[in-house]
Amino acid sequence: MTTMELSDAEVAALLAEEAGAWLLKLRDERGFDDPTALRRDGDIGSHRLIMAALRQRFPDDAVLSEEGEGESGRTGSARLSASRVWIVDPLDGTREYGEAGRSDWAVHVALWKDGALSDGAVALPAAGHVLSSDAPPSPRWTDRRPRIAVSRSRPPALVESVATALDAELVPMGSAGAKVAAVVLGRVDAYVHAGGQYEWDSAAPVAVARAAGLHTSRIDGASLTYNNPDPKLTDLVVCRPDLATRLLAAIADAPTPPTARKE
Template sequence: MSGETDAALARRVAETAGELLLVLQLSGLFEGKALGKAGDRTANAFIMEALRHARPDDAILSEEEKDGAERLAASRVWIVDPLDGTREYGEGRSDWAVHVALAIDGVPVAGAVALPGVPMTLCTGTCPQAPEAAETLRMLVSRTRPAAEAVSVADALGAELVPMGSAGAKAMAVVRGEADIYLHTGGQYEWDSCAPVAVAVAAGLHVSRVDGSPMAYNAADPYLPDLLICRPELAERILGLTQV
């Protein structure tokens, strides 16, 4: 392995992939779904090559690669989403992200979420502590299909709904203090949440499944259906509502 820390590598790879995606977006060669498809392929090819070069002994789980059982025997597994929010990216919006994370024995220990459209990258190695919750709570939901459970919890809390695109953009909005709660029950995969979870934990936020159990990665089935990221002081109250 190179002398670069895992967190620094995650940041550099995520940021570079984001830069490539911006160049592609601004090229005018593609638009809409075709742009999203080209972005997925371009970012994935770069990330896979970069990680294989820098960490040749580690396994990789990517949304855009065929999964293999060999990663299950690996302690160190990079879990990546080359373009989280393909729809938003193809529409020229800013709420999309690049996720690069390392899980060791199933625990996300290093990660970076690049938000090229902002632009900003949040990383476990240099992540500031998230600010305190606002007086009026703000809950992030999907801008196209808000989950009924999240809407119900928001109503019980008197929280304002904040529609947003990708999972990474939502999670980082809580880290950045732009929202207080990200509650997702609509179905996700490990690559959707691994990097955001690593960064959120580093920022001192509460992170768990909606039943309060910890997030675990590198499972045989990468489906992880739900997620809660919020200020620690809100967790007990929210979990009480999700487990009714």
């Protein structure tokens, strides 16, 4: 990978795109006879490619990666005093990556700088998309029954109540990146999650969603923050801005709404 003279957002997009291309090649070469090995090697290989590129261009920056160990992993402490931290999920939607024909998996690369997310990119390699905070698409939603993206494997129970309150359709999907991208692209109206995640699951998607003018928050309406000592970030809401008030109210009124603050 080479990054030349690019902005941070352009670097994020390039790294996500090139790691995604490598993952597609690995998938094509290996096939799906051993999906467990494919998923493992995809995760590790994509992490190594992104890490090597970041070390070459930004040797002084800190990294928080799902596949990282030591200072680049969840127990690292150097990032807590760093001014620049790359938050990476080298393969979001590992389950879907190992299934033939599925495109709802992603590569996430985000930059946290001076206390807040500043840049991010989400590559959807099998779908042919790279979404960047530098040039996000302008979502165009139709006047329709609301559509809410939810986890394909772990849909939170409260979303059933929310869907009933809003007369919404639930749309199961794979990775968090794919679900947020569906909102950014106007294919669904919201993504609600309350089943447990980490910062790398949402940092890059949230950076892109914010740049596109979407609402992003915890399920109780609190702000999403990153580069915390504990990278667990259990819940989030991403939605079209005109739906946010109704959606958060429906979540609050759910029979047994989870509490964002208890982790």
